[in-house]
Amino acid sequence: MQLNVNGTTHNVDVDEDTPLLWVIREELGLSGTKYGCGIAQCGACTVLVDGVATRSCVTPASVVAGQEIKTIETVEETDIGKRVVEAWVENQVPQCGYCQSGQVLAATALLTETPQPTDEDIEYAMTNLCRCGTYNKIRAAVRSASEA
């Protein structure tokens, strides 16, 4: 099948039901997208599919063939993505960092769609788990990125 990831079309030869997560990690060698639970609970595997934050661990690769997939590796190619990363650095969000690829992409999707999110918007969009408990800083970073 053909997958458009980070602006490049890749021919990948995998079973139809292979989750996008494992295609990205194992076929394309992009390790920034993380495996955390495999059942759409944690959001560590979040990627953007046509701009929408998507949990790639439960998304069969064949379903998103032809759509535009963006991973954390190219997040800084858009102004909003860049702003989100800067806000993450500025607010010193990450601890272990393992969830943060997904958090940054979830925030990028939110701010692309809703540049001035309300608290409810943030609550609704930022649902990824962080076991290190960086939630206060994530919220602060989303706010500062939206004001920038």
Added chain:
Amino acid sequence: MGIADMLKAKPVNVSRRGFLAGAGSLVLATTLPVKPVRGQEASDAPAVQAFMELRADGTVLLKSPFIEGGQGVYTAMAQIVGEELDLDPSQFTVEIAPPGGPFGIMGGFRITGGSASTRSSYMLMRRLGASARAMLLQAASDGWGIPAAQLTTEPGAVLGPNGERAAYGDLAAMAMDLDVPADVPLRDPTTFRYIKSPTPRIDVRDKSTGQAKYAIDVEVEGMLLAAVRHAPRLGMTPSAVTNQSEIEAMRGVHSVHMLDGAVAVVAEKFWQARKALDAARVDWTDGDAQWPMPTDFSSQGFRDQLANATGDIATVENTGDAASTLNSAETVIEATYDAPFVVHGQLEPPSATARFNEDGTLDLWLPNQAPEQFAGRAAEAAGITPDKVQLHSQVLGGFFGRHFLYETANPFPQAIALAKATGRPVKLIWSREEDFLRDAPRPLGLARFRGSVGPNGPEALEIEVVGEGPTGRWYGAPAGNDPSAHEGLSGKPYAIGNKQIGQIYLPNPAVIGYWRSVGHSMHDYMYESFLDEMAEAAGLDPYEMRLSLLEGSPRHSTLLQAVAELAGGWQPGPYEVDGVQRARGVAMASPFGSEAASIAEVSLDGGEVKVHQVWTAIDPGQIVNPAVIEAQVQGATALAVSQTLVEELVYENGEPTARNFDMYPILRPDQMPEVHVRIIESGAEMGGVGEPGLPAVVPAICNAVARLTGQRVRSLPLSKHDFS
């Protein structure tokens, strides 16, 4: 060499020993003694080494004895060495030091745990930086013919009296020929620039852009990927894979293996291995695990067993005469508290990559909090001597105690077996389901309380804690002398004249482990909740009563007042906010050399407890990085709220009923309170900062809930109680 001697020992110049390729680098090594943390005998005098390499480009590669897992220890190490060396922490690259003694210096035992990293190494790392600076000054002095005493430094350069300036990198090659000075003065703390400042963490950008690499990301040429399925009940082992040939014929599958207690599929890709494993039909039979789970084991049954246990009581603390005071007292209250098994739930699932090399050595990439112990166990598993094991510790995607050496809880012995069997490098990843199944959870804990009160508060307190702590399990600490089994019930600062605290040892059938703040994570909740019960029985305000019990301890009373002030004054409520009743609770803890006091504010939302805000005042004695401390308190608070509200690993028929975050929820973003932190630097001996923010939060919430609802919760989590 004893610990005291080692603390005084000067760093060693190893530049010339040819250990490191980098020509022209100044390399200093030092040996850090680690105070006995987990029931280790003091006579073990554990030691670890660290070294710094100043390169020709003026940057420093620092090999940290402690592993980074989100707690900011790499930044702390860069701050401390940078302070004395006079080099900005941003010029440091920090990596984990390999196990053993590649520099011919005492090898030994180290762990990243007990919130001990920074405090145990603080003075030595300062001396390391100061020694390097002195040598650079000497090198410049030799070069310029100006006495070293007339030279000074600015960050990254030596300066002379007549405008001379030499970058550190240019001096490194000369400095490497010098002797390490015997006595170097350390900076006056009042002039610190990096230590005590909220220095930005050095790993934050990589972690915000997906660049940080973890064990699960390790790639080795020619490697195969493996997945395992463990026996549902620990103690069973596979007898057959009945459709093995079908499995082996699946796409990408290399081979199927029956291991001790598990079946493994090895394939070209992880997903292929996982898919084939899911299709495998396995017959299980009884095996010979060291801690087999009884078939009828249930967490509820075990709780009842602990509640009813009788037997020898090993004394932990004994002052006054609690028994007779209780016997003659008018008002005696009794209560039994328990806390459930909880998993670590670090977001990175465990993995290990093993490669046997032609020269008989074994390379191993893995997450771990105790490299030397892991290397030793790996050697056993591989059937080689420990010096043939090359351990590559990876940055941890969270740990909280997950990555200590626990029998059956670490994937690396399986990875070694599979690499051996296939003759190829193998990366083994445990799925989240396997992690839940074989994690070493925090033990279910239980304590029984009896207390008597008079008009001025508690007069006698008797506590029996029943069970087994992880230090007893893994390091043989005897009952009564195993802090992990009683800390948080013992070591409390309140002046209660008559108290008797003891442990009844009762082994836990589960493979138990350390969980962030260990015994404190549950015992302070029990103690501080019961303290509130005593306040209520005495008709006293819980805050005022604590203050009066702390009259003789200014450090604690200051801290308690500080948290009240931070929260806008002590106001237990209930009071109304946006039409909803809220209340507050207060509690304290003395974990890992630090002191903490917390206030929590709660309300009810559809019968469930909502935690709105948590205020914590923390006194770690001395601080290195206030920003890291604040972040650690926030993270510890999240884990505290999580275990208070929702976490519980239930066992039935010897198996955990939850296998992932669907059946075992952890704190969601919308459940996270706003956390307010005040750091108090009392000047006492440096304590830890990774764990101490947790213990007081749990009882602060429970006390707030009791205030709000009149319901005293004595069994966690709150989600199993109905408050509507």
